[in-house]
Amino acid sequence: MNRADGREAVTRAHREEWARVVAALTRRFGDLDIAEEAAAEAFAAAVERWPADGVPPNPGAWLTTTAGRKAIDRLRRENKRDDKHKEAQMVYDADPPEPVGAIDDDRLRLIFTCCHPALAMEARLALTLRMVGGLTVPEIARAFLVAESALGQRITRAKTKIKAARIPYRVPSAEDLPARVSGVLAVLYLVFNEGYLATGPDTDPVRPGLTAEAIRLTRLIRALLPDDGEVAGLLALMLLIEARRPARVSAGGELVALDEQDRGAWDAALITEGHRLVRERLAAAAAGAAPGRYQILAAINAVHTSARDIRDTDWSQVLALYDQLLRLEPSPIIALNRAIAVAELDGPEVALAAVDRLEHRLADYHAYHATRADLLRRLGRGHESRAAYDKAIELAGNTAETASLTRRRDQLR
Amino acid sequence: MRYLVSVIDDKSSPGSTDRQPAISAFNERLIAEGYWVFAGGLADTATATVIDNRGEQAVFSDGPFAESKEYLAGVWVWEAPDLDVALKLAAEASKVCDRKIEVRPFL
Numbered sequence: 329m330n331r332a333d334g335r336e337a338v339t340r341a342h343r344e345e346w347a348r349v350v351a352a353l354t355r356r357f358g359d360l361d362i363a364e365e366a367a368a369e370a371f372a373a374a375v376e377r378w379p380a381d382g383v384p385p386n387p388g389a390w391l392t393t394t395a396g397r398k399a400i401d402r403l404r405r406e407n408k409r410d411d412k413h414k415e416a417q418m419v420y421d422a423d424p425p426e427p428v429g430a431i432d433d434d435r436l437r438l439i440f441t442c443c444h445p446a447l448a449m450e451a452r453l454a455l456t457l458r459m460v461g462g463l464t465v466p467e468i469a470r471a472f473l474v475a476e477s478a479l480g481q482r483i484t485r486a487k488t489k490i491k492a493a494r495i496p497y498r499v500p501s502a503e504d505l506p507a508r509v510s511g512v513l514a515v516l517y518l519v520f521n522e523g524y525l526a527t528g529p530d531t532d533p534v535r536p537g538l539t540a541e542a543i544r545l546t547r548l549i550r551a552l553l554p555d556d557g558e559v560a561g562l563l564a565l566m567l568l569i570e571a572r573r574p575a576r577v578s579a580g581g582e583l584v585a586l587d588e589q590d591r592g593a594w595d596a597a598l599i600t601e602g603h604r605l606v607r608e609r610l611a612a613a614a615a616g617a618a619p620g621r622y623q624i625l626a627a628i629n630a631v632h633t634s635a636r637d638i639r640d641t642d643w644s645q646v647l648a649l650y651d652q653l654l655r656l657e658p659s660p661i662i663a664l665n666r667a668i669a670v671a672e673l674d675g676p677e678v679a680l681a682a683v684d685r686l687e688h689r690l691a692d693y694h695a696y697h698a699t700r701a702d703l704l705r706r707l708g709r710g711h712e713s714r715a716a717y718d719k720a721i722e723l724a725g726n727t728a729e730t731a732s733l734t735r736r737r738d739q740l741r
Numbered sequence: 742m743r744y745l746v747s748v749i750d751d752k753s754s755p756g757s758t759d760r761q762p763a764i765s766a767f768n769e770r771l772i773a774e775g776y777w778v779f780a781g782g783l784a785d786t787a788t789a790t791v792i793d794n795r796g797e798q799a800v801f802s803d804g805p806f807a808e809s810k811e812y813l814a815g816v817w818v819w820e821a822p823d824l825d826v827a828l829k830l831a832a833e834a835s836k837v838c839d840r841k842i843e844v845r846p847f848l
Contacts, residue, residue: 419823446824493846494742496823504825 334379341387342371346462347548349391351434353399354497358417360441360487362399364459370395419496435460436552437497443512444495451486452515458483460548461541471538473528506558512549513562513622516542520566524573525583526726533728534577539570557609561623564605568629571598582735583728587638599633606630624653643672660689664699676706694723698733710740743778743820743847744827748840750814756839767837771819776830782815814840818847 349370353363370391384390418441442455453472457463463471469479489495500508523538546563553559575589609623619627628649635641650666663686671679680703683696690696701716717737724730750756771777786805793800805812817834821827827844835842 444824446828492848493844494823496825498823498825500825 331379334383335375337383337387338371338374338378341374341391342462343544345388345391346371347435347438347460348388349395350459350462351438352392353395354418354438354441355420355434356396357399357403358420358497360418360459360490362402363395366395366399366402367391369398373398418491419494419498431552431554433552435548436499439512439549439552440499440508441490441495441497443508443515444490445508445511446493446495447486447489449515449518451482452511453518454479454482455486456515456545457519457541461545463541470531471522471535473530509553509556509558510620513546513558516546516549517562517566517622519545520569524569525729528725529727529730533581533583533726534573536573539566539573542566543570557612557617558620558622560605560609561620561626564602564609564626565622565629567598567602567605568626568633571595571602571633577728580731581728582732583726584732586632591636594633602626602633603630619652621653621657624649624656628653641672643669647673660686661693661695664690664693664696668699671703671706676703679703680707692723694720694725694729697723701733701736705736705740713737714740742823742827743818744824745845745847746817746819746827746831746834747813747843747845748782748815748817748834748838749811749843750840751811753810760838763837767834771817771830776819776821776826778818778820780815780817783813786812811841 346367349367350360350363353366354360357363357366373394374387374391378384420437439456439460442459443452447455450472454468457468457471458465465480465483466476468474469476472479474482499505520539520542523535523540523542526533526535543563543566546559546566550556550559550563571594572586572589574595575591575593576584578584606623606626609617609619609626613619613623628646631642631645631649647666647669650662650669653662654666664683667679667682667686670682680700683700683703686696697716697720701713701720704710704713704716714737717733717740721730721733721737724733768777768780771780789805791802791804791806793802815838819827819830821830824844824846831842831844
């Protein structure tokens with residue numbers, strides 16, 4: 329075994345085993361802090377030992393055993409194994425999860441604890457990426473443009489609250505499960521979106537590391553909750569968006585809109601996988617399962633990725649799906665996206681009227697102004713279009729998006 | 742685990758005043774199911790007195806320690822195995838009282 333193979337094995341084990349090691353230790357010691365630190369120490373030991381001694385036959389078991397020893401060492405050192413520590417342990421529910429189809433895996437408990445609704449959304453994001461995703465504090469801080477110290481504190485505060493308020497280490501009951509799963513999916517979708525279209529101007533416009541991490545974690549949840557339609561829907565949605573990433577930013581660093589993308593550059597394997605999941609959910613819907621927002625969004629993206637050319641897009645299908653989504657979730661952003669389909673079916677004038685009705689709710693949203701600018705341009709109202717592009721550029725944070733809006737504005741005459 | 746459960750009212754848009762029968766029924770259930778430790782509604786904040794005896798002599802002042810639109814209208818103390826149980830009860834309590842509820846663990 330050479331040293332490079334050893335390091336490569338540690339990297340792979342980190343990707344595959346981190347969450348399992350943290351979850352097992354959290355169950356055993358009832359403490360996220362101890363679990364996180366001991367897991368990190370075990371991986372550090374692997375970095376030192378595997379390249380020299382060879383990779384153990386069962387890397388996961390080696391890591392869990394080593395981490396367990398590190399945790400006991402730490403507890404002995406700090407003399408924490410007294411009654412007070414036992415009292416402070418997390419509430420662990422040994423009963424297998426009640427929901428049908430859930431796999432009894434400590435990682436599922438870990439995910440639900442990190443995404444608990446009593447924690448602030450920012451804390452859920454940071455905690456999930458650290459404890460489940462295995463990203464380091466500096467990595468997460470960079471991804472969300474937060475100072476490392478602030479991010480570290482956010483994680484520490486969340487762990488303190490989990491302990492002090494007794495947020496349990498448990499898979500929620502069947503009755504609470506849909507709401508709690510939807511909370512977990514919201515965290516993962518936020519991570520994905522931040523990777524797919526960075527909100528701020530100070531990072532790369534698209535960050536494949538974050539989208540890949542969101543997809544990896546969603547795959548994990550899919551493996552643990554195989555019967556959940558919304559989990560399948562979110563995974564399909566991410567895959568079908570991710571498939572278009574190679575065509576999304578031009579060589580000149582501009583965001584490329586769907587109608588201008590080189591469809592040959594799309595990732596065919598991801599599209600195939602996404603379409604398979606969407607078909608699975610369509611079959612379930614045909615059998616009576618009401619689809620949630622992610623399944624409908626995935627279906628919309630399946631329509632787009634089925635068209636070899638923008639002109640082959642089945643816009644009436646897209647519109648029907650947006651109508652279904654609006655009935656489920658009457659949000660102005662969904663209404664805005666629906667208007668884009670309306671423009672293709674009924675023309676830009678009808679679409680513009682629909683968009684203008686959203687002004688009081690979306691006046692601060694760059695995409696509202698960008699959509700208006702585009703419709704006004706198509707209607708030959710150049711002067712108004714320019715003003716709308718100006719407003720969109722002022723509000724947009726993503727550098728590639730700003731570049732594309734600026735070019736479109738400057739092409740107006 | 743013990744939780745302090747605070748009922749928060751808002752002077753600019755107070756909750757309804759006809760909740761007492763529903764609250765009594767809810768209390769009966771908390772007692773029957775073993776969660777109830779203590780409960781009490783509070784008189785108006787204007788009836789509060791603040792005492793500061795950190796200096797040479799005790800100083801009494803009229804009124805609450807902080808004037809605010811939102812104020813504590815009553816408290817419960819519950820014994821619950823974990824936060825999920827407490828939050829579920831608190832969600833019911835908020836409906837029953839027609840007011841916001843804060844759940845905070847004791848040390």
